[in-house]
Amino acid sequence: MPELPEVELIKRYIHEHVAGKTVASVDSLLPRMWRNCPAQLAETLVTGQTIEAVKRRGKYLVITFQHTALQLIIHLKLTGRLIYRPQAEVERFDRILFHFTDGTLLAYGDVRTLGALYLFESPKAIDLKAYLHMGVEPLSQAFTSGKLYELTRRSSMPIKPFLLGQQYVAGIGNIYADEALFLAKVLPTRPADSLTDSEVKRLHRSLRKVLRHSLERGGTSFRDYKNGAGGKGQNQDYLLVYGRGGKPCLHCKRPLQDMTLRGRHTVFCGHCQK
Numbered sequence: 001m002p003e004l005p006e007v008e009l010i011k012r013y014i015h016e017h018v019a020g021k022t023v024a025s026v027d028s029l030l031p032r033m034w035r036n037c038p039a040q041l042a043e044t045l046v047t048g049q050t051i052e053a054v055k056r057r058g059k060y061l062v063i064t065f066q067h068t069a070l071q072l073i074i075h076l077k078l079t080g081r082l083i084y085r086p087q088a089e090v091e092r093f094d095r096i097l098f099h100f101t102d103g104t105l106l107a108y109g110d111v112r113t114l115g116a117l118y119l120f121e122s123p124k125a126i127d128l129k130a131y132l133h134m135g136v137e138p139l140s141q142a143f144t145s146g147k148l149y150e151l152t153r154r155s156s157m158p159i160k161p162f163l164l165g166q167q168y169v170a171g172i173g174n175i176y177a178d179e180a181l182f183l184a185k186v187l188p189t190r191p192a193d194s195l196t197d198s199e200v201k202r203l204h205r206s207l208r209k210v211l212r213h214s215l216e217r218g219g220t221s222f223r224d225y226k227n228g229a230g231g232k233g234q235n236q237d238y239l240l241v242y243g244r245g246g247k248p249c250l251h252c253k254r255p256l257q258d259m260t261l262r263g264r265h266t267v268f269c270g271h272c273q274k
Contacts, residue, residue, distance in 0.1 A: 004171030005214035015054035058170035069122035080115030145204040160188035180206040
């Protein structure tokens, strides 16, 4: 699933290319991708609107429009893609097409159709619980080591599921949780409220580091993630533990361990993360 860096990169690219464009028409090639309203109603409401901005909250993309309070929220889930095309070309697995008056196209594609598009009349009308109850953005000024320490005091769940839960810290997924915990030298099974102040400070630095580095490298691409131009990132070439179970630790050379923790595949070094 695209995580914070990947969604942020999509947001930046799409905003740069579609802000100020007016929607000429909407084609719902797979109407059920509109999860909270009929496709025909969504098409009617969005057609004729001019895009004001593309934003991000956690792993969600949010499109706002000029002169209206409409909010278009997109969750890519596992295989969703939002791609801008200079020509109105339709590709395999395209599900929702936004045609602009200048002949360009914004396409939502999804191989497994697990993603979702939601349209709300205004920010106050948003009723997505997961969206409304997201925690602090880890690259924001509000995310300090003190804030993270305060949040960890509220839960005794293992630190990795704590990070993945979204209600404490927004946008962290499997990749960056494994990577940050490795850099912070913290076992993923440690209860969140057992981390000391110094351990939390290391984790705070590590989270921001892995997210920023991924942004600089264009995100992490394995099979499904593509940026707003349809290209791939390079961060997968720099991962220290994620996807490397059984291979030598790049620090101590011992085999990396893997396990399933609360239903999520987890890779760690039992020596470096004591």
